[in-house]
Amino acid sequence: MRSPVAGPPADNTPHPPGSNRVPRLPGATGSRAHVRELLASALVGIEARRRVDPQHAGRVRVTSARGGGPLVVRDDGVGFTAQEVRWISATPDQLHHGPVREGMRRYETALMACFAVADVVELWTRSALLPGAPTMRWVGVADGTVRVTLADEPLDTPGTEIRLHPRAATRSWCTPETTLEHVLDSADQLPVAVEVDGVEVSGGTTVWERSREEQTEWFRQRLGIDPLVVLPLETSVGRVRAVAAVPAYRTMPGHRSAHRHYADGVLLAEGPSDLVPAWATFCHVVVDDGRDILTDPALDDAAVGERIGRALLARLILLGAERPDLFGEIVALHGPALLRHAADDRDLLDLVRSTVPLPTTLGDRTIDRLGEDLGVVPFTDDPCIWAALRDRATRDEVLVVNATDPHVAALLAGLDGFARLRSTDLVALGIAS
The missing domain is CATH 3.30.565.10 (Histidine kinase-like ATPase, C-terminal domain)
Structure with a gap:
């Protein structure tokens, strides 16, 4: 017979138990x-x-x-x-x-x-x-x-x-x-x-329920990632679980994080996800999304992503207090990645300001420490100017921030207390005659 398929049931159709539960899934494509x-x-x-x-x-x-x-x-x-x-x-x-x-x-x-x-x-x-x-x-x-x-x-x-x-x-x-x-x-x-x-x-224990050592091994075997540390993320969203692996190597600009988005254990997508903040390019987050579309209508993907981001930042702050040596390794490897996105998120900016050092003529200093100096702190994003002033400014103990990384320059340009140095300013600083 020909297509008796069209008519869905009316809204008053009785629903069997459990019929309202379905994950929010993207369109399925590809051979899998x-x-x-x-x-x-x-x-x-x-x-x-x-x-x-x-x-x-x-x-x-x-x-x-x-x-x-x-x-x-x-x-x-x-x-x-x-x-x-x-x-x-x-x-x-x-x-x-x-x-x-x-x-x-x-x-x-x-x-x-x-x-x-x-x-x-x-x-x-x-x-x-x-x-x-x-x-x-x-x-x-x-x-x-x-x-x-x-x-x-x-x-x-x-x-x-x-x-x-x-x-x-x-x-x-x-x-x-x-x-x-x-x-x-x-x-x-x-x-x-x-x-x-x-x-x-x-049918065994899922990655979110395993010990830290077992999670580390899972990332190695399944994703080919050697984690420096694995961080559990408490999102405060019912039936959403997440864990983040921070790799033991530096991520480069344009790096595509191998985030994984599951729904009740079924893999939906790999790569960038609305459930993970865009600034989390320095790590790989595995999320299990078990939300019910009827009971969690206000928790859209962006809201969940924001909570996962806050949980990740909270874990980093806690790690800095409990294991400063390990946190220092993370900053040394992934500080540039954090700086690239600091202007996009206020909470991330707060972490970057106090933990990620910037190169200056007087040694590496965080933004908060630079803010303790009196007056406006000069920076330059011109490699030629930096090459011309670096040695003389260091010898004369004149503080200038090296912002030749465009992400650092863009960040400092948007903060109070910092000013871009021009070539004409070199004389005023006593660096050139």
């Missing part, structure tokens, strides 16, 4: 998207079942495509009733993705991601909420055709099974080797057991 979205939907189904059965552990079984068979992802979550299956409106066209209940929407997103790999996708499901519930079969074709029937063979236990039949051109995305790689990359932090072709690959 189908695996990531299928795992995310499986987790939502399992968490929904835990709300009616708190003792339910949950398990996801992934079977790679072999021969001409499908890629299969099976969860033992809450499943769907016959009526709910008829409401599923997943098609390859995003415009047909209506405002249905959130738990179902997670599965719809997964089904749509599957159409990037397959022309035919099946969903088999059996509800855990109704004793003796039938197994329903939903079959979608990439042209928008959908068929919903009773399954010929019932699932032996409640849950949902999605069968993705890859096209010839995308079958390499579903092979045993590729599927294992994609699952490991997307689900290594999932709080439920995940099997790939019978081998368990997830």
